[in-house]
Amino acid sequence: MAEALTIVSERVDDMPVLLAHLDRMGLQPLLDEHFPTHGHGVGLSLGWVSVLWLTHILSEGDHRLNHVAPWATHRLHTLQACTGQPVHPLDVSDDRLATVLEALSVDTHWHAFEGALNQHTLRVYDLGAACVRLDSTTANGHWTATEDGLFQLGHRQDHRPDLPQVKIMVSALDPLGMPVATDVVPGQRADDPLDIPAITRVREGLGRRGLLYGGECKRGALETRAFLQAGGDDYLCPLSETQLPPAVLTDYLAPVWTAEQALSLIHRAQPGGTSKLIAEGFERVEPVTAAVAGQPYSWLERRLVIRSCPLSLPEAVLAYRHEYLVERAMGRLTGRPLSLTPMYLERDDHATGLIRLLSIGLRVLTLLEFSVRQRLARAKTALEGLYVGNPKRATAHPTAERLLEAFQGLTLTIIREGRRRRRHLTPLSRVQQRILALLDFPVTIYTRLCPDSHKPP
Numbered sequence: 001m002a003e004a005l006t007i008v009s010e011r012v013d014d015m016p017v018l019l020a021h022l023d024r025m026g027l028q029p030l031l032d033e034h035f036p037t038h039g040h041g042v043g044l045s046l047g048w049v050s051v052l053w054l055t056h057i058l059s060e061g062d063h064r065l066n067h068v069a070p071w072a073t074h075r076l077h078t079l080q081a082c083t084g085q086p087v088h089p090l091d092v093s094d095d096r097l098a099t100v101l102e103a104l105s106v107d108t109h110w111h112a113f114e115g116a117l118n119q120h121t122l123r124v125y126d127l128g129a130a131c132v133r134l135d136s137t138t139a140n141g142h143w144t145a146t147e148d149g150l151f152q153l154g155h156r157q158d159h160r161p162d163l164p165q166v167k168i169m170v171s172a173l174d175p176l177g178m179p180v181a182t183d184v185v186p187g188q189r190a191d192d193p194l195d196i197p198a199i200t201r202v203r204e205g206l207g208r209r210g211l212l213y214g215g216e217c218k219r220g221a222l223e224t225r226a227f228l229q230a231g232g233d234d235y236l237c238p239l240s241e242t243q244l245p246p247a248v249l250t251d252y253l254a255p256v257w258t259a260e261q262a263l264s265l266i267h268r269a270q271p272g273g274t275s276k277l278i279a280e281g282f283e284r285v286e287p288v289t290a291a292v293a294g295q296p297y298s299w300l301e302r303r304l305v306i307r308s309c310p311l312s313l314p315e316a317v318l319a320y321r322h323e324y325l326v327e328r329a330m331g332r333l334t335g336r337p338l339s340l341t342p343m344y345l346e347r348d349d350h351a352t353g354l355i356r357l358l359s360i361g362l363r364v365l366t367l368l369e370f371s372v373r374q375r376l377a378r379a380k381t382a383l384e385g386l387y388v389g390n391p392k393r394a395t396a397h398p399t400a401e402r403l404l405e406a407f408q409g410l411t412l413t414i415i416r417e418g419r420r421r422r423r424h425l426t427p428l429s430r431v432q433q434r435i436l437a438l439l440d441f442p443v444t445i446y447t448r449l450c451p452d453s454h455k456p457p
Contacts (some may be wrong), residue, residue: 002425006416014407019082034113035103044091061337068092101353115205134215137330140165152188161281177329179367182359226290232281281306369400372438385431402407425450
C-alpha cells in the first residue's frame with residue numbers, strides 16, 4: 001500500500017528574529033524572576049508565555065487575546081525550534097494570557113522588573129543614556145466610567161470627550177524613544193503631578209544622575225524643575241506664560257531692540273561643506289527658589305531666548321520628519337504595530353497589564369532599530385532592498401518595521417510520508433542575510449528550522 005503523504009506549511013516570517021532579539025534582551029528569565037507563578041500549573045512559565053505573546057503582537061500587529069492560540073497552532077514547529085520549549089496552543093490560551101496581564105498589573109512587581117530590565121539593557125546595548133524625555137498619551141474606548149476606576153472622562157485632543165480614557169505616562173531615552181518607565185493612571189489625571197513620580201522611577205531604574213530631562217512646556221512646572229535640579233539632574237523645556245509672564249519676556253527683549261544685547265548665531269551644516277543660519281538668541285541667568293521636600297531650595301536657572309530663522313516649506317517638512325523624539329514612540333504604542341487602540345479589554349488590571357506588555361514591545365522595536373542603525377553608522381554605509389518597487393534605494397536609518405517586514409514570506413514546509421520527513425525553508429535573500437549580520441544574529445536562527453533544506457545563496 002502507498003504510504004500516506006502529509007504536507008504542512010508554516011509561515012515563519014520574522015519570528016526567529018523577534019525571538020532571538022527577545023532572548024538577547026533577557027526578557028524571559030527576568031519576567032520569571034519578578035513574576036513567579038504559584039501552584040501546580042502545567043505548561044510554559046509566565047515568562048515564556050509573555051515572550052510568545054509579544055512575538056505575536058510584533059509580528060501580526062494585533063494584541064487581541066483570542067487570536068494568539070490559533071496563530072500558535074499553525075506555527076508550532078517554528079515556535080518549538082526557536083524557543084527550545086514544548087510549545088502547545090493551550091500555553092497561549094485566553095486564560096493564560098489573562099494571567100500574564102494580571103501579574104503585570106501589580107505595581108511593586110512591575111517596578112522591580114522594569115528597573116532590572118533597564119539595568120540589563122544598559123549592560124547589553126551601548127545606549128549612552130544622557131537625555132530622558134517625558135510625555136503622556138491617552139487611549140479611549142467604549143468603556144463604562146466608574147468612580148474609582150481606571151477609565152475616566154478627561155481632556156482629549158481627538159474630539160471625543162464622550163469616551164472614557166486611560167492615561168499613559170512614558171519616560172523615554174532620547175533620541176531612541178525607548179521607554180524606561182511606564183505609568184498607567186486614570187484618564188482624568190493632570191500631567192503635572194505625574195512628572196516627579198516618573199522621574200523618581202527613572203532614577204531608580206537607571207541608577208544614574210546628571211541626565212537631561214526634556215519635554216513640552218507642561219513639563220516646566222516650578223516644582224518639577226526644582227526637584228530635578230536638587231537631585232543632580234538638568235532640564236530643558238519651553239516655559240509657558242505662567243512660568244515666564246509676557247512682561248518678563250518683554251524686559252528680556254528690550255536690550256535686543258536697542259542693540260545692547262549681543263546675539264549668538266546658530267548655524268546648521270549643509271551638504272557641500274556650507275552652513276546655514278537657522279536661529280539666533282541669547283542667554284539670561286535668573287535666581288530661582290522653590291520648595292523641595294518641604295524645604296526651600298535655590299539655584300541659578302539658565303533661560304535661553306531663541307528666535308528661529310524662517311525655513312522654506314521643504315526644509316520645514318524635512319526637519320519635522322527627521323525628528324526622533326518620544327512622540328514617535330507614542331505613535332507606535334497607540335497605532336501600528338503595537339495597536340493599543342482600540343483596546344478590547346474592560347477590567348482595570350487587564351488594561352494596565354496590556355499597556356505594560358506593549359511598552360516592552362516598544363523597547364523591542366527601538367532596540368532592534370538602534371542596533372542596525374548603529375552598525376550602519378559605524379561602517380558608514382546604507383542598507384538596500386527594503387523598499388518595494390525600488391530595490392536599489394538605500395537608507396542608513398531603516399525603521400524596525402521595515403526591517404521586520406523584509407522577512408515576510410519565509411515559509412517552512414514539512415513533508416511526511418510514512419516514517420520519512422523532509423523539510424524545506426524558503427532560502428534567505430541577500431537583504432535578509434545582511435539584516436541578520438547587522439543584528440549580529442547567525443543565519444542558523446533560520447536554517448536550524450530545516451537542517452535538510454538547501455543552503456541559501
